[in-house]
Amino acid sequence: MDVAITHWINSFAGQTPLVDPLMIAITKVGVPFIVLVVVLQWWSREDRQHVRHAAIxxxxxxxxxxxxxxxxxxxxxxxxxxxxxxSHLLIAKSADWSFPSDHATASMSVAMAFALQRLPRRAIAFFAMAFLVGLSRVYVGTHYLTDVLGGATTGIVAAIAVRALYREDSKLSRFATGIL
Structure with a gap:
């Protein structure tokens, strides 16, 4: 089933001149864009300390x-x-193994971190970006669907672990969020 779904999603690659460049762009700059958006949260005007804690x-x-x-x-x-x-590959070959997807891990870890900090609008935006990044990885032919799901799971587990270990009311958190 994994192969069939992966093949089906990737079967659209090369068929739509407008979608291919969009998916290639998302797969290449999606994670750096997410990182930039997280960094920009540092200067949030609303609930600054809490949003900074979420960004960390x-x-x-x-x-x-x-x-x-x-x-x-x-x-x-x-x-x-x-x-x-x-799959039919639209981007350069990758040097490492397929499972799990680092792109899915990175994007989902950010989305889940904001969700766990109860920042729903931001979390929804990050989840949407994570979905697009994951979809793009299958579309461009570099991952199976389960690679993306495995990466997303790793991101969720990592966010839960950070939530459990790094508390907002700790001295470290108060120090870190007070920078700048």
Missing amino acids: CAGLAFLLGLAINQGVLLFIHRVRPYEAGV
Whole structure:
């Protein structure tokens, strides 16, 4: 089923001249754009300390999620769908294994961090961006759907771990959110 859904999503690649460049752009600049939006949260005018805490949580979850992925890659060596003949690749080949998707991990960790901090408008915006990034990775042919779902799961787990370990009322948090 994973192969069939991946193939179906990727089957649109190369068929729509307007969608291909959009998906390529999202897959290339989606995560850096999300990082930029998180950084810009530092200067929020509403509930500044809480939003700053959420931005720090997002950054920590981002880093933790990608670190977890590196551990997973030591044990799971899944070839990319374009190497298995499942997808048509629209971007340059990747040098690492397919599972889990770092892009999905990074974007979902940010979205979940903002959701866990009870900032619903921001969380919805980040979830929408994470969805587009994940979809773009399958569309451009570099990931299976389950690679994206696995990466999203890692991002969620990382955000939950950060939420449990980095408390807003701690001395460290008060110090960090007071910078600038």
